[in-house]
Amino acid sequence: MKKFLLFTIITCLTLTVQASYGATKPVVARTMVPLFALSENEKPTGFIVSGKTITLFGTSLGPTSTDGFVKSVDETGATRWALALDSGVNEIVTSATKNSAGEIWIVGSSAKPANVETSTALPVIPALNPDSVTAEAELPLRNDLTQVIAWRISSAGTLLQTLTYDMGAAVLVRSAVTTDLGIAIAGTYLTSHGNAGFVLQSEADGFVAKPLTIGKSDTELSALSRKLDNSLIVFGSSTEVISGKKLMGKRDGIIASVSAQGKLVSVLRSSNSQAMRAWQSSTPTLVLGGEAILAGKTEAVITKFAPNLIPIWTTRYASKTSAMTWDASPNSHLMAFISTSPIAQVAGWKPKKPTTLILNFDSKGSLIGAYGAPSVVIPIAMGFSRDFGVLLLGVSVKGVSIFHTLTR
Numbered sequence: 001m002k003k004f005l006l007f008t009i010i011t012c013l014t015l016t017v018q019a020s021y022g023a024t025k026p027v028v029a030r031t032m033v034p035l036f037a038l039s040e041n042e043k044p045t046g047f048i049v050s051g052k053t054i055t056l057f058g059t060s061l062g063p064t065s066t067d068g069f070v071k072s073v074d075e076t077g078a079t080r081w082a083l084a085l086d087s088g089v090n091e092i093v094t095s096a097t098k099n100s101a102g103e104i105w106i107v108g109s110s111a112k113p114a115n116v117e118t119s120t121a122l123p124v125i126p127a128l129n130p131d132s133v134t135a136e137a138e139l140p141l142r143n144d145l146t147q148v149i150a151w152r153i154s155s156a157g158t159l160l161q162t163l164t165y166d167m168g169a170a171v172l173v174r175s176a177v178t179t180d181l182g183i184a185i186a187g188t189y190l191t192s193h194g195n196a197g198f199v200l201q202s203e204a205d206g207f208v209a210k211p212l213t214i215g216k217s218d219t220e221l222s223a224l225s226r227k228l229d230n231s232l233i234v235f236g237s238s239t240e241v242i243s244g245k246k247l248m249g250k251r252d253g254i255i256a257s258v259s260a261q262g263k264l265v266s267v268l269r270s271s272n273s274q275a276m277r278a279w280q281s282s283t284p285t286l287v288l289g290g291e292a293i294l295a296g297k298t299e300a301v302i303t304k305f306a307p308n309l310i311p312i313w314t315t316r317y318a319s320k321t322s323a324m325t326w327d328a329s330p331n332s333h334l335m336a337f338i339s340t341s342p343i344a345q346v347a348g349w350k351p352k353k354p355t356t357l358i359l360n361f362d363s364k365g366s367l368i369g370a371y372g373a374p375s376v377v378i379p380i381a382m383g384f385s386r387d388f389g390v391l392l393l394g395v396s397v398k399g400v401s402i403f404h405t406l407t408r
Contacts, residue, residue: 027345029370030370031372032376032392032404036076041062042058044058045095047381048096048098049383052074052075052387056072059108060084065090068084068085070104087149087164091108093108095108095173095175098178099178102155105153108173110145112166141171141188144170146167146170146171148171150162150176150185163182170190171188172187173186173187174222177224177226178226181202182201185201196214197215198213199214199221211262212258212264219237219239219242219254221234222280223236223281227307233309235254235290237254237278239252253270253277254279255309275292277291277292281322283326289322289324297318299316300319300337304333314365317359321338334359336358338379349372356373358370358371358372358373358390371390376392378394387406391403
């Protein structure tokens with residue numbers, strides 16, 4: 001009897017602790033304010049922030065061509081240095097990452113020098129990647145852009161190296177991370193059967209001989225994370241059988257482990273039999289952002305994974321877009337999406353129309369902050385610094401601007 005009473009008391013105390021932890025007070029959504037706007041001909045795909053310096057990258061639209069650009073600006077938007085990324089053909093820039101030496105790798109797609117076909121149509125690109133930001137989804141593959149291209153740039157804006165790899169078909173780079181040897185890139189390219197994902201790695205003097213291909217007809221890779229041993233984890237979606245793993249839903253989110261030598265090691269799939277799932281972004285701490293579409297309803301999903309790829313916590317919200325994620329710190333994680341319904345944990349949040357919202361979670365998945373950006377109709381990229389707080393690059397009625405949470 002005493003043992004039973006002791007067990008009951010311990011159980012009650014445990015449940016009380018769990019209940020008090022879970023019953024956190026609702027947070028209040030603070031409104032983000034604009035920092036500065038960008039020029040109309042610049043179509044940025046993301047930024048890297050360090051202190052009060054913001055390095056923007058993207059594509060410049062000319063009368064008959066597209067070129068990459070990267071520029072470093074201060075908190076007013078004044079240019080510290082700028083570099084045009086023009087190899088004499090059309091290029092678009094879709095991702096970037098920074099190495100331990102402070103150098104920046106800018107990556108994208110380009111035409112071959114002999115290719116005379118031109119195309120200046122460039123969609124707005126809404127998302128980010130582990131070390132910076134990148135494209136989200138629904139980007140068309142341009143037939144004239146068949147090369148993967150990467151520029152290595154010093155912290156002072158000097159071009160140090162340019163690498164290219166011809167995929168032989170239309171290619172779209174989605175994500176990049178640095179490695180001990182150079183850079184690793186993930187994306188999607190056109191095949192004779194549809195489209196496939198690819199992972200391409202570089203060495204000191206150039207790209208390796210051949211990329212790893214994942215899928216053949218209906219696979220997309222959107223995000224990339226690196227482990228300490230230089231092995232990689234890539235994220236995306238597919239309807240194909242990959243590495244013996246069959247389709248579980250209408251479309252599955254996939255997580256693939258890739259060795260440092262570029263070999264496919266294992267594949268994990270989402271398992272909702274009626275849903276369309278996709279992973280679109282990831283962070284160094286394996287906080288993934290994606291979407292789930294079920295019965296015509298879209299939800300933005302954020303999931304924290306352990307190093308062994310076991311989910312630790314997950315949450316989802318009614319949304320118009322997929323979630324993009326970012327690590328503000330190893331124990332603080334951000335999620336950006338376009339919210340379409342009230343959220344109980346956000347006090348008074350009842351959007352009358354789809355509204356851009358950033359949520360801040362701690363390492364255990366508890367909501368600790370919220371930031372609304374009602375003037376942003378398309379979120380492009382997100383970041384954080386102690387000088388600016390949470391930063392959001394987005395499209396508003398006034399054009400593309402940077403918004404932040406700390407007033408000057």
